[in-house]
Amino acid sequence: MANNNCKYQQKQACFTRQVIIRVLLALAFGLSLFTIGVLYAEDEKSPPGFENGQLRLQLFPWSTEQMAAFFEARGFPVAMIEKLSAYCFFTATIKNKRDDVLQLDLADWRFVSQDGELQRMPRSQWPPLWKKMGIPLASQSTFRWMLLPETLHFYPYEKEGGNVVLKKTTAAFSLRARFGLGGNTDPVIATVDNLQCADVTEAGKPL
Numbered sequence: 001m002a003n004n005n006c007k008y009q010q011k012q013a014c015f016t017r018q019v020i021i022r023v024l025l026a027l028a029f030g031l032s033l034f035t036i037g038v039l040y041a042e043d044e045k046s047p048p049g050f051e052n053g054q055l056r057l058q059l060f061p062w063s064t065e066q067m068a069a070f071f072e073a074r075g076f077p078v079a080m081i082e083k084l085s086a087y088c089f090f091t092a093t094i095k096n097k098r099d100d101v102l103q104l105d106l107a108d109w110r111f112v113s114q115d116g117e118l119q120r121m122p123r124s125q126w127p128p129l130w131k132k133m134g135i136p137l138a139s140q141s142t143f144r145w146m147l148l149p150e151t152l153h154f155y156p157y158e159k160e161g162g163n164v165v166l167k168k169t170t171a172a173f174s175l176r177a178r179f180g181l182g183g184n185t186d187p188v189i190a191t192v193d194n195l196q197c198a199d200v201t202e203a204g205k206p207l
Contacts, residue, residue, distance in 0.1 A: 050190040054098055055154075055179060057190045059164075061198035062089035076139050083133070087121065088168045088197035093161035096154035102188075103180030104152045111166060111195075113173035121165040123147055170200050 049058035062070075064085045071081050096102040111118040123144065130140045148162030175192040 048192050048195055050177075050192050052188070052190075054096075054181075054188045055102055055190065056093075056095040056097060057177065057192065058093045059175070059192060059195065060091040060093070061196070062091065062163075063198035066198070071143075074139075074142055076143070077135060079133055080130070080135050080139060080143075083129070086168055088166040088199075090164045090166070090195075091161060092148050092164050093159065094154065095159040096157060098181075099156050101156070101182055102154040103182060104149070104154065105178075105180065106148065106150050106164070108178035108180075108187075109164075110176045111173050112176065113169060113171040115171060118169060118173055119167045121167070123150055166197075168197055168199070170197070172196050 047058045047060045049056065051057070067089050068081050068085060071084065094102075094104065106120070106122070109120065111120060126143065127140065130143075146163050148164050152160060154160060173195050175190075175195060177190040177192075179188040179190065181187060
């Protein structure tokens, strides 16, 4: 009886952790998506993306100016903001339109230009860099929760999102994102073409 109770408590603790993680992710996602949503509402232009009967994927690019203002408002140190300005940010939103689980693994995402594959910055890269720079733990935590998780299972009709970070480039590029469906079912391949870092897009706008 005691062993069964222990197992039950372990399951409850695991479930609670999953709920907390999703709540924190939703809060961070909401903060970034609110700013991006306002910008796209003003521009009246749909973001680049992909949609079929299985999922919807949208990518909202941040300009360096937008990114800096957003991070500055959340108390990020100047050195951290300057470091991040060398990168290209996209807020990715993903909605599972299936009756079953959709599997995200960013290791299966490929960003490719005519010059070859672009480097995506995984979560594991940032902590050693922030530690070396002496960035406060509060800023590190805020930044971490704004990133799209490296892996995530989307429950039926669930929508989540977060930021994807690339080395900045002036070239146009494409995304080929693989989503697992579990079992022996073939994965969904989402392709988004003609992506550009927001600074390049802004520079190309007529005055």
